[in-house]
Amino acid sequence: MEKGLFIMRLEPFDYVYPSAVREEIKQFIEILAPPMTEETARLHPELLKQADVIFSGWSGPRLDESFLETAEKLKVLFYAAGSVKPIVTDAVWKRNIKITTAVRANAIPVIEFTLSQVLFCLKNGWQYVRQVKRDKMFPEKPFPIAGSFQSTVGLISLSTVGRGVAEQLKRFDIEVLAYDPFVNKKEAERLGVTLCSLEQVFQQSDVVSLHTPLLGETRGMIRGEHFAMMNQHASLINTARGAIIRQSEMIRVLTERTDITAVLDVTDPEPPAVDSPLYQMENVVLTPHLAGSEGAECGRMGMYMLEELKRYVSGERLKWQVNPENLRIQA
Structure with missing residues (x-):
């Protein structure tokens, strides 16, 4: 033995x-x-x-x-x-x-978490949560609700988790875009996604979900200008790593674009500093690195x-x- x-x-x-x-x-x-x-x-x-x-x-x-x-x-x-x-x-x-x-096993709860947030964000769920809390009444639903019919979800990186999310989204009437310079067209077709540029993901998606590994070349790759080009009432979900986003630039744009929602399961640093604006921003949802196996x-x-x-x-x-x-x- x-x-x-x-x-x-x-x-x-x-x-x-x-x-x-x-x-x-x-x-x-x-x-x-x-x-x-x-x-x-x-x-x-x-x-x-x-x-x-x-x-x-x-x-x-x-x-x-x-x-x-x-x-x-x-x-x-x-x-x-x-x-x-x-x-x-x-x-x-x-x-x-x-x-x-066991990366695939650890990916399963991240995929489940991401899917739940994608569907909730497509219903403008977090916008309504904060409006109901603020106004103490149910709104007249003024936001355009994308829902899960003929809406667009953008995936940044077809990593283990990104591929798993793409597979799950096949069950819905959703167009899935993806940015991953290492994936060829044949593989993208198998996953049911359309490859496009990083800018196009942000410009065309109702929800953007970030799944990029943290590498030297991906650190800070998501900049303020990417948030600025997002659709009205669009959402971004980050279950990857906080340092992939230039956080100060994101905060600046989200302060101006209060229609955008950021669901952040990871930040940089993690947790944010006690004086970080992220704690006070209504259009930021913070979860404590919860998506992975718990x-x-x-x-x-x-x-x-x-x-x-x-x-x-x-x-x-x-x-x-x-x-x-x-x-x-x-x-």
């Missing part, structure tokens, strides 16, 4: 790897020690040297040269979280270590990794294995 360790942030460990999942893992792998953080693991090289596999999650170990020189037997890391970009280095590929991730939802990620383990021990191809090529689309 191969040997393994659990290495990740300890606070969410019991949610990510529920007891039933842990017990089943132990049927296939000899677990060498109780769960530990990366810092604790580096203090116990005698354990790392024995590990054939590592089960990880949020705040997992960075797989750099020094770590892998110690974990010399490591064959596979099961990452029960989202993108592995924070932990993977070139040393992983040089050593042919398999990395598999509470019992986290157990889906551990379950995905258990299923991957079963494939691994039976010699099957891993379903969620990461390589340098597919790593790009992970948000």
Whole structure:
């Protein structure tokens, strides 16, 4: 039987790897020690040297040269979280270590959250919520309501989450636009989206949903001018990363364009500074990075990794294995 360790942030460990999942893992792998953080693991090289596999999650170990020189037997890391970009280095590929991730499992609640907000925003829901609270009466519905019939939704980046949202939107009578310079026309057709420029997404959409990974080239890519060109009563949803938007420019435009609504599950910094105007702006909806896996939802990620383990021990191809090529689309 191969040997393994659990290495990740300890606070969410019991949610990510529920007891039933842990017990089943132990049927296939000899677990060498109780769960530990990366810092604790580096203090116990005698354990790392024995590990054939590592089960990880949020705040997992960075797989750099020094770590892998110690974990010399490591064959596979099961990452029960989202993108592995924070932990993977070139040393992983040089050593042919398999990395598999629950990014698709973690994407499911983000896709669900996004879909709920897209449909609510298409009904001008947040505009009516704030008007009812302000006026203490039901309005005469003066806003033009797009609804989910022949309206337009724009997706910025067809990442794992972006693709999932596109798949969900196929069920509705909605035109879906997408900006992603790495996706070709054939793939776009399969997803049921029309590729266009970033500017066209903002100019033509009733709702814009942001799913771009935070990279050097995407930091600050959404500027004030993009908000300024949005349709009347349009909405933007951000479940990606706050730093993709130039926040000060967004605030300036939203102060002038009070018809626009921004639903922000992420900000930069996160949470916003205590004196941030975002807390006071009526046309900004703030949620506390809620879209991803929370509470019992986290157990889906551990379950995905258990299923991957079963494939691994039976010699099957891993379903969620990461390589340098597919790593790009992970948000």
